[in-house]
Amino acid sequence: MTGTAPPAKPRPVVQPWARPFWEATREGRLALQYCRACHVHVHYPRIACPHCGGDRMEWRTASGRGTIYSYTVVVSNAPSAFTADMPYVVAIIHLDEGVRMLSNVVGCDPDALRCDMPVEVVFERIDDEFTLPKFRPIEA
Amino acid sequence: MSRGKTAIVGIGEIPTGRHPDRGAISYALEAARLAIADAGIAKDEIDFVIPTTAVFSFQFSNELTTCRLVEELGLKSVSANATVFSGGSSSTNALRIASALIETGRARCILFVHCDKLGTGVSAQGGIDLFSTAGISMEWEVPFGQHYSTVAALATQRYKHETGTTDEELSAVCVSNRKWAELNPNAFFRKPLTLEEVMASKMLATPLRAKHSNMLFDGGAAFVVTSAERARDLVPRPAYVLGEGGVVTHFAYHQEPDLTRFGWASAGRQAFAEAGIAPSDIDVAEIYDSYPIYQLIAMEEIGLCARGEAGAMHLRGDTWPGGRLPTTTDGGMLSKGHIGAGGSVSLLVEAARQVMGKAGARQVPNCRFAVETAVGGTYMDAQVTILGNEP
Ligand SMILES: [Zn+2]
Numbered sequence: 001m002t003g004t005a006p007p008a009k010p011r012p013v014v015q016p017w018a019r020p021f022w023e024a025t026r027e028g029r030l031a032l033q034y035c036r037a038c039h040v041h042v043h044y045p046r047i048a049c050p051h052c053g054g055d056r057m058e059w060r061t062a063s064g065r066g067t068i069y070s071y072t073v074v075v076s077n078a079p080s081a082f083t084a085d086m087p088y089v090v091a092i093i094h095l096d097e098g099v100r101m102l103s104n105v106v107g108c109d110p111d112a113l114r115c116d117m118p119v120e121v122v123f124e125r126i127d128d129e130f131t132l133p134k135f136r137p138i139e140a
Numbered sequence: 141m142s143r144g145k146t147a148i149v150g151i152g153e154i155p156t157g158r159h160p161d162r163g164a165i166s167y168a169l170e171a172a173r174l175a176i177a178d179a180g181i182a183k184d185e186i187d188f189v190i191p192t193t194a195v196f197s198f199q200f201s202n203e204l205t206t207c208r209l210v211e212e213l214g215l216k217s218v219s220a221n222a223t224v225f226s227g228g229s230s231s232t233n234a235l236r237i238a239s240a241l242i243e244t245g246r247a248r249c250i251l252f253v254h255c256d257k258l259g260t261g262v263s264a265q266g267g268i269d270l271f272s273t274a275g276i277s278m279e280w281e282v283p284f285g286q287h288y289s290t291v292a293a294l295a296t297q298r299y300k301h302e303t304g305t306t307d308e309e310l311s312a313v314c315v316s317n318r319k320w321a322e323l324n325p326n327a328f329f330r331k332p333l334t335l336e337e338v339m340a341s342k343m344l345a346t347p348l349r350a351k352h353s354n355m356l357f358d359g360g361a362a363f364v365v366t367s368a369e370r371a372r373d374l375v376p377r378p379a380y381v382l383g384e385g386g387v388v389t390h391f392a393y394h395q396e397p398d399l400t401r402f403g404w405a406s407a408g409r410q411a412f413a414e415a416g417i418a419p420s421d422i423d424v425a426e427i428y429d430s431y432p433i434y435q436l437i438a439m440e441e442i443g444l445c446a447r448g449e450a451g452a453m454h455l456r457g458d459t460w461p462g463g464r465l466p467t468t469t470d471g472g473m474l475s476k477g478h479i480g481a482g483g484s485v486s487l488l489v490e491a492a493r494q495v496m497g498k499a500g501a502r503q504v505p506n507c508r509f510a511v512e513t514a515v516g517g518t519y520m521d522a523q524v525t526i527l528g529n530e531p
Contacts, residue, residue, distance in 0.1 A: 013278035044280045044392065070301075070399060072293035072345040074285065079272035080265060082285040090290040090345070092394045102281045102394040110346075115301040132283060 150179025227516030255360030309451025321471025385410025408442030
């Protein structure tokens with residue numbers, strides 16, 4: 001792998017019905033779909049509600065708060081585009097709205113992370129088009 | 141499906157390894173010819189061929205899909221060649237479909253073939269990069285650096301948190317599977333492995349270490365399925381298909397509701413109910429082991445031991461040669477080696493081999509019932525198969 005630049009970071013391959021999610025992150029908001037028939041949030045965004053199959057879906061701004069369901073600190077053998085980021089944290093966040101999201105936990109000592117630790121969203125702009133929602137521990 | 145109406149009558153396998161000088165087609169052809177010979181049939185009794193996908197090459201997989209095996213093997217009586225692919229659960233799904241075709245009279249004698257060339261057909265980093273997108277959401281996971289080590293590590297971390305299983309117990313899976321691989325001439329890693337070596341190996345993604353990770357190799361295997369009636373005339377000890385169960389839970393890994401359980405409990409209940417036996421009747425367990433965590437979870441959830449107990453079983457030696465519940469007796473992906481969809485092909489072939497009494501130094505005495513588990517993608521499904529030596 002010497003002599004060649006690492007490949008560019010993979011950018012989200014966006015489905016048309018998920019555009020409001022990415023538009024919101026650009027504005028520094030976390031937006032989630034909500035089914036007005038089932039009265040539940042849905043993530044990731046779907047073309048129809050995965051519970052009732054209906055299309056009474058609307059976008060709501062989420063609290064941006066949740067807990068770490070599980071996490072891992074990547075220290076070696078990452079995909080090429082991520083080797084320069086090591087160590088980095090991949091985590092599944094359980095949002096207070098009852099849905100899960102895969103993300104990174106940033107701005108923390110990786111050794112201090114624990115399952116079920118409370119976190120809040122932060123926004124990381126990667127280019128003009130994409131801002132990724134990431135999470136950091138909430139200070140006790 | 142109905143219990144014991146079909147059986148595996150022939151198996152073939154080439155050693156897992158690195159064969160840079162051999163084309164992948166040679167593994168498929170050799171495994172197929174071994175399986176046909178093992179079944180004691182003439183090649184032209186095969187009337188249906190099910191290849192599965194070789195992940196290393198789209199071109200090569202297309203050749204398998206477009207009947208290359210039928211032509212190269214010179215099979216003259218084949219009505220259909222249809223690829224079945226669901227990643228690591230391909231063998232189970234192929235057996236399920238083969239059994240249905242035979243029971244309904246659509247086919248009489250079905251050849252399933254797998255081969256792949258992940259050891260020498262792709263570079264080491266190429267393998268990591270390939271598995272950083274295969275079955276991983278391009279919108280919701282890939283941009284955050286998700287790949288197969290993080291996938292396994294996320295389940296391991298949560299499972300440790302909920303059950304109190306230790307790194308030592310987790311690592312004992314690798315030691316146990318290696319003890320079986322030492323006895324398997326088709327396994328790649330055959331030198332003894334200690335708990336200390338596993339726990340001192342390089343950290344990949346906490347708490348997952350290098351020796352908790354499978355390695356990719358070249359290899360291939362095949363099996364022949366026919367009706368129970370025909371099976372009795374062909375071979376002395378067919379491996380009858382007694383029960384099957386399956387549950388599909390997710391595509392994107394973060395959507396799985398419980399990373400410490402997956403769909404195994406329901407899949408296991410279905411398979412045991414169909415087979416009419418209990419988990420305590422099982423003589424040998426061939427458990428999908430791409431990482432140790434999945435061997436622990438599947439064993440517990442299908443009822444081979446209590447929740448949180450599987451690690452201790454491996455540490456105590458219950459799963460070792462001579463143990464109370466011989467487990468993953470071909471060495472598994474952790475020690476025999478990972479060959480793409482072949483992980484569970486190997487395990488299904490080994491389950492049949494044990495039931496047929498052909499496992500040599502690894503033979504479990506009086507093996508009546510074998511359970512095999514398989515899973516594809518990022519552990520998207522839970523598939524359980526029970527084989528037995530009587531219909
Ligand atoms: Zn709904």
